[in-house]
Amino acid sequence: MHSFAWWPTLIVLAVATFTDMRSRRIPNWLVLPFLLAGIAVSPWRQNWPGIGRGLGWHGIGQSFAGLGLGILIYGFLFWMGGMGAGDVKLCAAIGAWIGPGQLLIALVIAGMAGGIMVLCWAAFGGFLNELFTGAGDLVFGWKERGMQRDPELVLTNPLKRKMPYAPAIAIGTLISFFSH
Numbered sequence: 001m002h003s004f005a006w007w008p009t010l011i012v013l014a015v016a017t018f019t020d021m022r023s024r025r026i027p028n029w030l031v032l033p034f035l036l037a038g039i040a041v042s043p044w045r046q047n048w049p050g051i052g053r054g055l056g057w058h059g060i061g062q063s064f065a066g067l068g069l070g071i072l073i074y075g076f077l078f079w080m081g082g083m084g085a086g087d088v089k090l091c092a093a094i095g096a097w098i099g100p101g102q103l104l105i106a107l108v109i110a111g112m113a114g115g116i117m118v119l120c121w122a123a124f125g126g127f128l129n130e131l132f133t134g135a136g137d138l139v140f141g142w143k144e145r146g147m148q149r150d151p152e153l154v155l156t157n158p159l160k161r162k163m164p165y166a167p168a169i170a171i172g173t174l175i176s177f178f179s180h
Helices: 008-023 028-044 056-079 085-125 128-140 166-179
Strands: none
Touching: 008 028, 008 085, 008 166, 028 056, 028 085, 028 166, 085 128, 085 166
């Protein structure tokens, strides 16, 4: 476990989860300073994997690689309309703290946790059939749509249900600390 990366991450994840569940927003005042702090402390990280461990430039490179991976993966989901901008910024900030290797583990686990959460949410909410229909259209509708977003399946559609995703990001990130 990265000794000084877990506790600030835990605090930010707790606040982000609370605000996302309460208001469906992850505030910039929380995420952006966390992101900048992750980059700022990266030269002093002694536990980064790879060549040049313990060197300042290696830590900065790992921090920016994690940030970039978070933006790349969640940015694509945001562009497709299925992820909020706060989720993208939170993931990028976490990547700046934990680097790309651990972030990839966190994102895979977050995806599994989010999948389980959305299935339970839809089952208890009585809209499981709607969920599967929308997922099928999203996955198999590429032939008709091409790279265009489906206007029915985006977060900006006021008629669609929106699930807070910060709890899934938190679960994936926290489990990733124990896997290292």
